[in-house]
Amino acid sequence: MCEEKLLTADGRSVADIRKDFPMTEAEENGHPLIYFNNGATSLKPECVLKVMDDYYRHYGVNVARGVDAIGYKATHAFEEVREQTARFIGAKKASEIVYVRNTTEALNLVAYSYGNQVLKEGDEIVVSAAEHHANYVPWQELAKRKKARLVVAEPDENGVVTPEILENYLSDKTKIVALFHISNVLGASNDLKALAERTHEAGAVFVADGAQGIVHERPDVTDWDLDFYAFSAHKLLGPTGIGVLWGKKELLDQMPPWQFGGEMIDQVDIYDTTYAEVPQRFEAGTMPIAEVLGMGAALDYVDSVGYDFIRRQNEILGKRMVEGLQAIGNNTVYNPNNYANGVIAYNIDGVHPHDAAGVYDREGISLRAGHHCNQPTMRFLDVQSTLRASVSFYNTTEEVEKFLEVSKKAGDFLDVLF
Amino acid sequence: MSYSDQSHLFRQIVMDHYRNPRNKGLAKDPRGYMTVRLKNPSCGDDLTVQIKTEGEKILEIRQQGEGCSICCASASMMSELLEAETISEAEEIIRQFKLMVQAEDYDAEKIGDAVSLQGVSRLPQRVKCATLGWQAAERGLKQIQKNRSEGRADHHEGAIEADVDKEDEHEI
Numbered sequence: 001m002c003e004e005k006l007l008t009a010d011g012r013s014v015a016d017i018r019k020d021f022p023m024t025e026a027e028e029n030g031h032p033l034i035y036f037n038n039g040a041t042s043l044k045p046e047c048v049l050k051v052m053d054d055y056y057r058h059y060g061v062n063v064a065r066g067v068d069a070i071g072y073k074a075t076h077a078f079e080e081v082r083e084q085t086a087r088f089i090g091a092k093k094a095s096e097i098v099y100v101r102n103t104t105e106a107l108n109l110v111a112y113s114y115g116n117q118v119l120k121e122g123d124e125i126v127v128s129a130a131e132h133h134a135n136y137v138p139w140q141e142l143a144k145r146k147k148a149r150l151v152v153a154e155p156d157e158n159g160v161v162t163p164e165i166l167e168n169y170l171s172d173k174t175k176i177v178a179l180f181h182i183s184n185v186l187g188a189s190n191d192l193k194a195l196a197e198r199t200h201e202a203g204a205v206f207v208a209d210g211a212q213g214i215v216h217e218r219p220d221v222t223d224w225d226l227d228f229y230a231f232s233a234h235k236l237l238g239p240t241g242i243g244v245l246w247g248k249k250e251l252l253d254q255m256p257p258w259q260f261g262g263e264m265i266d267q268v269d270i271y272d273t274t275y276a277e278v279p280q281r282f283e284a285g286t287m288p289i290a291e292v293l294g295m296g297a298a299l300d301y302v303d304s305v306g307y308d309f310i311r312r313q314n315e316i317l318g319k320r321m322v323e324g325l326q327a328i329g330n331n332t333v334y335n336p337n338n339y340a341n342g343v344i345a346y347n348i349d350g351v352h353p354h355d356a357a358g359v360y361d362r363e364g365i366s367l368r369a370g371h372h373c374n375q376p377t378m379r380f381l382d383v384q385s386t387l388r389a390s391v392s393f394y395n396t397t398e399e400v401e402k403f404l405e406v407s408k409k410a411g412d413f414l415d416v417l418f
Numbered sequence: 419m420s421y422s423d424q425s426h427l428f429r430q431i432v433m434d435h436y437r438n439p440r441n442k443g444l445a446k447d448p449r450g451y452m453t454v455r456l457k458n459p460s461c462g463d464d465l466t467v468q469i470k471t472e473g474e475k476i477l478e479i480r481q482q483g484e485g486c487s488i489c490c491a492s493a494s495m496m497s498e499l500l501e502a503e504t505i506s507e508a509e510e511i512i513r514q515f516k517l518m519v520q521a522e523d524y525d526a527e528k529i530g531d532a533v534s535l536q537g538v539s540r541l542p543q544r545v546k547c548a549t550l551g552w553q554a555a556e557r558g559l560k561q562i563q564k565n566r567s568e569g570r571a572d573h574h575e576g577a578i579e580a581d582v583d584k585e586d587e588h589e590i
Contacts, residue, residue: 354461354486354547370461384484385462413487414432416544417537418425 009306031364039390081296106230106245159186181213187343238298242291314342355413428534493551
């Protein structure tokens with residue numbers, strides 16, 4: 001349909017780019033795999049695999065150790081990705097990019113290192129009722145440690161935390177506001193620039209969980225005037241095991257390390273140690289070097305495709321899924337207005353999501369059933385669990401049509417047993 | 419019976435237990451019951467089983483929870499099968515059911531309606547759904563026996579809450 005006309009920034013069609021993703025050839029239960037679980041992790045393009053393979057084959061040595069040429073090459077490539085990442089998200093300096101395992105680790109780092117230092121008894125931390133557990137539990141724990149108060153903002157009916165809503169939850173005691181960029185269940189987008197502005201007016205710092213957001217919209221951390229932004233490479237075409245905490249330099253500089261060991265030290269005396277500058281202060285031990293390089297290749301790939309294409313293709317697919325499901329009528333869609341990011345939360349009426357997921361699985365369709373690591377949102381929707389179909393720009397309208405066909409049959413869930 | 423006749427029959431049995439669950443609903447007064455609540459945090463299944471015993475005999479089993487058709491139908495079958503058995507007979511039935519879903523040799527005679535869930539053995543990702551209720555019963559019975567061996571007068575009552583255990587994991 002529309003996708004023939006839709007081209008990537010480098011002039012290619014969906015059919016072209018599918019060839020870049022080996023897993024688009026995969027099969028499940030004797031059917032071509034239809035991968036609609038992109039909210040959990042994305043598929044990886046060949047270029048990411050190649051960069052990682054090249055590193056291990058040709059210069060797979062440790063970084064920032066010794067003076068040998070091959071070590072220099074690895075270190076240089078490793079640090080190049082830091083600069084590339086800084087440019088990608090609009091950071092002022094490469095030293096504001098801290099390599100971490102994933103979004104969860106990035107947010108924990110902020111909660112421990114920054115939170116432990118600034119929070120006092122009676123202070124307040126604001127989160128929303130639609131956060132992923134990664135942007136909820138670390139703050140809950142921080143509040144307990146410091147006898148601070150966790151303030152949970154209720155989003156609007158579409159799952160969005162508007163600046164007006166946020167204002168109702170801010171006070172002179174607010175020290176940290178931690179909100180999602182895009183919701184992993186409801187697909188809602190928050191206006192981070194406006195939210196950060198309100199947060200700063202209240203004298204607090206603004207932490208953004210970008211795990212889903214950066215997949216759909218390029219953040220501009222400087223223009224938006226954020227304080228911290230966290231994301232994982234693996235949802236953005238990169239490998240697992242590597243993510244990024246971006247923080248404003250002046251904030252990172254005042255934060256103590258939270259893990260100790262090699263690579264993060266300045267001078268180790270017998271009874272005392274001084275620590276390296278930011279960002280190395282937060283990168284104890286050998287880092288996932290191949291994964292960092294893979295993330296660099298993934299960011300290059302995103303640039304070659306372009307966010308405009310990603311957004312438009314997701315919107316086409318998301319819109320068709322919502323309209324198709326509503327036309328079938330055997331289901332409830334929880335975010336009928338937020339399909340633009342290609343994440344649809346729904347249930348087949350009267351069918352437990354696991355039973356429905358079993359029907360999809362049998363037909364080669366992989367999607368998510370459960371609480372999506374987001375029990376706060378399940379409470380908000382007043383359901384135990386849901387199905388979640390999350391598409392990416394390499395998915396096709398044909399796949400969506402097949403998905404809709406199978407959705408009609410999801411009531412026959414016992415078929416999987418016989 | 420042909421394969422399709424059998425699968426038709428099994429399908430009816432599973433659907434019947436799912437739509438008309440046996441022994442559903444917990445006792446208002448939990449005194450006198452061993453109450454076990456097991457959750458599978460990865461999928462949200464959440465099941466509570468209550469067992470009333472007198473000496474070696476199981477007098478009553480109640481069950482209630484949230485879960486998929488396999489989890490709920492299986493818990494219903496379990497409650498029906500174990501009621502009126504002795505503890506050691508019940509443990510043997512549980513063992514046979516577990517063998518079945520793990521695609522091992524099992525004694526179909528012992529597990530009544532639950533034989534209709536044999537298809538689970540081809541769906542390893544659903545084994546935990548099918549065994550949740552059985553694991554809860556097994557835990558409860560173990561606790562009753564442990565309490566008794568410690569000479570506790572109230573050995574037959576208590577409450578256990580846990581995430582689905584990993585005791586079925588293969589030893590390395």
